[in-house]
Amino acid sequence: MVAGFAPSDALAAPRGRAEAEPVAARTVRKPGSEVRVDGIVKTFSGDGPAALEGVSLAIAPGELLALLGPSGSGKTTLLRVIAGLEIPDAGRVFFGATDTTDVPVQRRGVGFVFQHYALFRHLTVFENIAYGLRSRERSRRPGEAEIRRRVGQLLDLVQLPTLASRYPGQLSGGQRQRVALARALAVEPSVLLLDEPFGALDAQVRKDLRRWLREIHRETGQTTVFVTHDQDEALELADRIAILNRGRIEQVGAPHEVQDDPASRFVMSFVGETARVAADIAGGQVWVDGRAALRAREDWPEGPVDLCLRPWHLTVGGDEAALLGTVREWRRTARGTVAEILLDGSDSPVEVKVTDVHRKGDRVALQASEARVFPRG
Amino acid sequence: MSSPAMSSPSLPAAPHAALTEPKGVRVLLIATAIGFLALFLLLPLAVVFAEALSKGLGNYLATFAEPDAQAAIRLTLLVALISVPLNVVFGIAASWAIAKFDFRGRNLLITLIDLPFSVSPVVAGLIYVLIFGSQGVLGPFLQRHGIEIIFAVPGIVLATVFVTFPFVARELIPLMQDQGTTDEEAALTLGASPWRVFLTVTLPNIKWALLYGVLLCNARAMGEFGAVSVVSGRIRGLTNTMPLHVEILYNEYNYVAAFGIASLLALLALVTLAGKTFLEWRHADALAGRGAH
């Protein structure tokens, strides 16, 4: 959901969009390339990073893709494989039509923003951003004036035009993040990779930078992959989300797809609050504790299933085919009254908005406007 | 009703009494520590300068005009000039391999690097005599080709390299392990060549620890006695380092000269301590295990 995002409130700094856009276009606009990984396997002995167990994924040119998953799911490992910082045991990495699996990281031409920025502490902001340009071999290295111009444009782009001579230690977390991004963009990468880009920032800065990253992406059109464990961040920012769990991709899709049509129980519970009820499907009905609770959809499989429900799809009332539950708690909040209900067949309570007054211990029937089932396992 | 404790000015002291020792005990402990250090460290140090200057400044300075003394100083500088850079190159290579990579036997390698610290200097000298000496493994071969190692400068350098072997590496390894590989990875993604990554990213990150290691390595290299004594043969003007020259002069009852040369070595020690203390004070966060985490 990108709702609430408007260009006008995007920039906290006084510099306006109308001015920033052409700057960005001049500096870093470069057709992003397609990135494709195919059957990536990566194992670690001992207590190394999370492993990958055969991951394939295609990222369209100019796309902003989020790798979302809990810690240990392998999302950072996948990002590092794309960058060339990890060498996969099996599988290939393609940038466009080129197989880059065996291209060393120095020549892969990626922009990488590290979780803790990895700015060079002994270099100024200017020299940090210029580092990649100065690292080129002599024939491709721009002259001093050109470096100066390019770094200046990037500083404008990340809205830090006055901080060129500061050292990273003198910057705030958000400013460091911007410098790290400018440094990564300076080499005109074919793909921009960000590892937990907002992980180390406090909530307010995080929110601002999120908008700003979306903005930069729109301006540069760069193929961008970022790693996050924060569902909101992924849902708000990304064009598409790849959800990883234990070294495998569970689902890839647009935010609304993974939210509305989760491919697995894991995805369902990872992208939103979920009530899970142990049920059986037989004869077109969903049975809970021997009661027909819900009409089964035609494409639902027969047999033991997990019935997964979003709390906001539940309403109290009705009686014929309904889910049953026990009220554990009832309270008023600023937005209405809420009952904490333990559904029969479930082991953790859900909060459901109610209109009537309930007492602890009341038995209630609930209707689900939407539900998903996944074979129990 | 105000509690009497609230107005009592002595209150803040009371809870703290339980968290430190009584004043008398503190004073006693401090006095014991200072007394012990003065007795065992400060007095011996004072003796150097007292003895060196006991026959006046003129006699003291005359010590350094002696050709043998000058030869000893030159040899000591030469030996340090060869062995310290060798151990710097080794220290950097070893800590790069150990800190930036994950391989089997890494801890064994770290232990082996520290090994020379637990070998007696005399044994350190002996092992080279057993290899390069006239009765040594390579002795006959060296003799046939007229190559002199034992009782010559190469032997002194070898023995010095051995006893100063771990100094640089042991400063760098924990620091570089602490720093991890992220900075280097960042430079690599920006297209920097390995050599450029080392010079522009790694080296600035380790420079103070490197200097610290060099300082300690150099002090030991210039001051080593036991190992060098075994391999040197103590040929005046040729294979005599400063510490060996001190011994010769002392055994000849030439105390002013002995303590004169010794005073130079003591000054070197004091400069080393001062430099070390300065680094620990000013750049604590750039030295392994001494930074605030």
Add this chain to the structure above:
Amino acid sequence: MSGAAALGLPVRAASRRRFRRPSAMPGFRLTFGFAVAYLSLIVLIPLAVLLLRASALGPSGLWDLVTDSRNLAALKTSFGLSLAAAAIDAVFGLLIAWVLTRYTFPGRRLIDALVDLPFALPTAVAGICLATLYSGNGWLGAPLEALGLKVAYTPLGILVALVFVGLPFCVRTVQPLIAEIDRSSEEAAAILGASRARALATVILPPLIPAVLTGFALAFARAVGEYGSVIFVAGNLPYVSEIAPLLIVIKLEEFNYTGATAIAAVMLLMSFGALLAINLIQDFSRRRFGHV
């Protein structure tokens, strides 16, 4: 183990128990190769030659050489006095480390720097200073001899020199731990009603013991091998104040390589023993207290 096989994907052969985890960082072959070659040439091969030569003597030959009465006396002197010196260093090292970290007093920083003097001062210099200081007409020797205590040129002189060289080990291993002691555990002990002495004995000191032992072992290892600072102050009387390293030098000067090798091998094994002990202590400490 991994899902790769199950998926029928080709897995690089290297992923089975490999020597090194693959990495994008450059320079492993060069730095590892150089480090291992240099280590082997300077340290490992020469030490191996010594041990080979010693083992060529055969166990009984080695035994006879080592248990020669003069050798035995020297080894006993070295071993016994080193233990005593390390014990003195352990006690005073703990005290000095405590005073330097916990109390503030004028000149503290200077004294703290001075603790490392034995590391920095060449041993020969230390030796002639101690000899002069404790000789019959020295600053300390004269008053001590008036009291009937002769230090220089006796085993006591050796002890003084060994205490000197070992002290920094005992201070520097304990000091960082005292600095890192969580003050709240002391506060907790006080709140629970423990007297200060009891808090010291039951809460503060126990976690320091491994570090004290490590310092003790390091000081001991250093003392056993010490040569320069000892020979000037020892008197070097056979059977009385002759240390094992000196005996090696004497044998070498007599071109008795075999005798020197035998003593050296025994000393080497003793220092390996000390090294092993240090590693075991640190291993224990890491598991028990979470730090070294």
